[in-house]
Amino acid sequence: MPLQMLLIVPVYCDPVLSQPIPRCASLSLSLAASLLGRIHSLHSCGVPLVNLHSGLCRSTLYGITYEVPEDEFTINLKSISPDKFRLSSFERQTINHECMHLLAFVHEHQAPERSKHFSFDRSKVHEAYGRDGISAEQIEFNIMDLHPPEALENYSPFDLDSVTLYQFPGYIMQNGGATNANKNLSDTDKAVLVLNYARLDPGPLVSEWTVAHAADVIGIKGEWREKIVAATHPQDIRRLYSDWSKSPQRDQQGEA
Secondary structure, three states: OOOOOEEEOOOOOHHHHHHHHHHHHHHHHHHOOHHHHHHHHHHHHHHOOOOOOOOOOOEOOOHHHHHHHHOOOOOOOOOOOOOOOOOHHHHHHHHHHHHHOOOOOOOOOHHHOOOHOOOOOOOHHHHHHHOOOOOOHHHHHHHHHOOOOHHEEEEEOOOOOOOOOOOOOOOHHHHOOOOOOOOOOOHHHHHHHHHHHOOOOOHHHHHHOOOOHHHHHHHOOHHHHHHHOOOOHHHHHHHHHHHHHHOOOHHHHOOO
């Protein structure tokens, strides 16, 4: 199932995101065209948003970055060096995951439709992650809590391949099924990025990721697809996609 967008306010991105460290994040940023114009605005506001060396890996959602004190980092990528020529698969996964949060996406396992795909055993989740020193409050916040549809600007069909989905062992699930560690953006991740940050004139890196292709990947059909593809402004595309994501037609393969 795809990703969920929280309500959006403007935010600045550190230029380091377009530099060597997360070359793997270049796809996310290229797909998110409306952010590209803000990449170099950091120097004008003077707020450091990326920490590459210390602390726990974490990020602050795009929609609430304005609440972060100026002396705190918006993204913390522990132990990932900007001097590395090659990234490990875990580092690549971490960067992609945290950059999706920066772009306002929440965890896939906290999506409204999670229960249609798997269910957690709450006591086993707390036991497993509590052993790692994670507080009960943080376990609830990052794993157990579900985001209701009304709290999200939009959300797509559930995506087990999403880079925002944690890797979970089967023994903490009620049905025994495990989830994988997804290191790269899934096709659904890419499609939802396009629909929320439409690039009407794609660059060479993402030339195939048109709005029409993204709508097809998500499964939007009929009149909804026609309206989204015909829209000429990124905000209109996002609005129409958001309306579709909460419409009855969503569960009828997008027919209007």
